[in-house]
Every structure is written in C-alpha cells, then in structure tokens.
Amino acid sequence: MQTEPSQQLVYRCPVCHHDIDVDEGFVNETIQCPNPECGHSIKISAPRATLVGVSDPNQPDDRPDVQAAADNEEVLKVMHPSMLRQQPLKFLGLWLVVLGGTIGSFTALGYEQPLAAAAAGAAATAAGVVLLYWWVCVMATTLTISTRRTELRFGIIQKNTSDVQHDDVRNMQIDQNMMDRMLGVGTIKISSSGQDDLEIVAVGFRNPEEIAALIRQNQ
CATH class of the missing domain: 2.30.30 (SH3 type barrels.)
Incomplete structure (x- = not known):
C-alpha cells in the first residue's frame, strides 16, 4: 500500500x-x-x-533557496568596555609603574647601578604585560546592538556569544556606583522572556543609559 x-x-x-x-x-x-x-x-x-x-512537494518550488542570505538586519552600534573608566585607579597605576620603571631603569644605569636598573625594568615590563593582556581582553569583548538583537561576544581563544532579541527583552537594568556615574560607565544586564537568568551582563561600557534607550527604541 x-x-x-x-x-x-x-x-x-x-x-x-x-x-x-x-x-x-x-x-x-x-x-x-x-x-x-x-x-x-x-x-x-x-x-x-x-x-x-x-x-506541495509534487510541484516545483520557485522560491529563492533558503541558503541565500537576504538579511536586512542593520547594525546600529558596536562597542568595547572602557579600560580607563571601568577601573581608573588600576589603569593609571599600571601606567605610572610603566613610566616610572622605565625612567628609573635608565636613571639607575646612568648612576651605574645595574641591580636597581634591572629591578625597575622588570617592574615596568610586568606592568606593561598586565596592560597588554587587559587591552586584549577588552578588545575581545564586543557588545553589538542591531535593529533586531543585542549580542555580547567575548573570549580570546574560545569565543562565547549571548544574544537577546529585542522583542523578547523582559528585564533590563543598569548597575552604577557613585564612581561609575561620575565617569559615565556602568553594567547593562538583560534577560529575555524565555529565560529566568540574565542572558547578557555587559560590564564596563560607556553611556549605559544611551545603550538601554537604543535597545528600547528597537523593541
């Protein structure tokens, strides 16, 4: 049959x-x-x-192949966390160690004190390595807002991505302490209607109120 x-x-x-x-x-x-x-x-x-x-499976399908991309989604904003505004004391402290260690190393060499020069140079190098790693982590963290969704992508070797459709946003909150408000930086937290936990936690981004307003405008 x-x-x-x-x-x-x-x-x-x-x-x-x-x-x-x-x-x-x-x-x-x-x-x-x-x-x-x-x-x-x-x-x-x-x-x-x-x-x-x-x-009808017996009739030819004259529609375009689904594999062809015709996505008209528009990217509105792409941003990274702010190093200076997120942790100003750490940022300035590391730069002071880099500059001070470099100057101290050359000064010690001028006074023929190789051990002091080596110690100052090592301190400057260590602070520079920390700054470089921090910068790489910042550049590897990207918050993208389009006309349809908000996406947070992070990770240096292994990329992790979380995205929330604007139509599905259930809760959005901004966390700022007193220093954050003074520097215009904060943490944006977003959850969708289909999840109980926060799906996006974007730490250290400038102008969080403007980011939240942009998301609401595209809901």
Missing part, C-alpha cells in the same frame, strides 16, 4: 526571516534554521515562527 507524502509546512525564521520548509512531523519540535548565516534554534509551535503557507 502506497502512503501519501507528508505535507511540507512553510515557516518563517523569526531571526533571519527566511522561509523554511518543515515536515509536518516536526511540529512542536525544535529545529535549526538552515540559513548558514543564522542557524538559530526555532520552536516550530512558538509564535515567533509564523506559518505562512503549505507547499
């Missing part, structure tokens, strides 16, 4: 807005968007994945 072919339901990815053919057997299941530039998990029964039609 020949079985009838199952229907192909057409859903729209809530992230990249590509149409996706889904076998009806996957209803109430979670799938991966086949768009290589997206790949987000989609719960087929969720309201965010909208059923837009039913395709």
Whole structure:
C-alpha cells in the first residue's frame, strides 16, 4: 500500500526571516534554521515562527533557496568596555609603574647601578604585560546592538556569544556606583522572556543609559 507524502509546512525564521520548509512531523519540535548565516534554534509551535503557507512537494518550488542570505538586519552600534573608566585607579597605576620603571631603569644605569636598573625594568615590563593582556581582553569583548538583537561576544581563544532579541527583552537594568556615574560607565544586564537568568551582563561600557534607550527604541 502506497502512503501519501507528508505535507511540507512553510515557516518563517523569526531571526533571519527566511522561509523554511518543515515536515509536518516536526511540529512542536525544535529545529535549526538552515540559513548558514543564522542557524538559530526555532520552536516550530512558538509564535515567533509564523506559518505562512503549505507547499506541495509534487510541484516545483520557485522560491529563492533558503541558503541565500537576504538579511536586512542593520547594525546600529558596536562597542568595547572602557579600560580607563571601568577601573581608573588600576589603569593609571599600571601606567605610572610603566613610566616610572622605565625612567628609573635608565636613571639607575646612568648612576651605574645595574641591580636597581634591572629591578625597575622588570617592574615596568610586568606592568606593561598586565596592560597588554587587559587591552586584549577588552578588545575581545564586543557588545553589538542591531535593529533586531543585542549580542555580547567575548573570549580570546574560545569565543562565547549571548544574544537577546529585542522583542523578547523582559528585564533590563543598569548597575552604577557613585564612581561609575561620575565617569559615565556602568553594567547593562538583560534577560529575555524565555529565560529566568540574565542572558547578557555587559560590564564596563560607556553611556549605559544611551545603550538601554537604543535597545528600547528597537523593541
């Protein structure tokens, strides 16, 4: 006995807005968007994945291939944490050690004191290494705000990414102490309606109120 072919339901990815053919057997299941530039998990029964039609598997499909990228998402702001404003005392202290150690090393050499010169040089080098590592960590932490989502990416060797769709933002808060308010820096915390925990905790970013306002404008 020949079985009838199952229907192909057409859903729209809530992230990249590509149409996706889904076998009806996957209803109430979670799938991966086949768009290589997206790949987000989609719960087929969720309201965010909208059923837009039913395709006939026996008829040719003249729609564009889902693999073709046609994402019109616009990046609004890309930023990194602020070294100076996030920890001003540490930043200035390290630079003072670098400058003082360098000057002290040359001064000691001028007075023919090699041990003192070596000690001052070692202190300047150590402070410089700490500054360099700190800068690399800062540059490896990126907060990106687009017209659809906020994404926090961090990690030097292994990249970790957290993103929240603006439509799904349930709670957003800004943490600032007195020094943070004076320097215009703070921590932005964002959680979505589908999660109990905070999904994005962005520490040490300038103008956190403007960042929060930009997210709210695109909800």
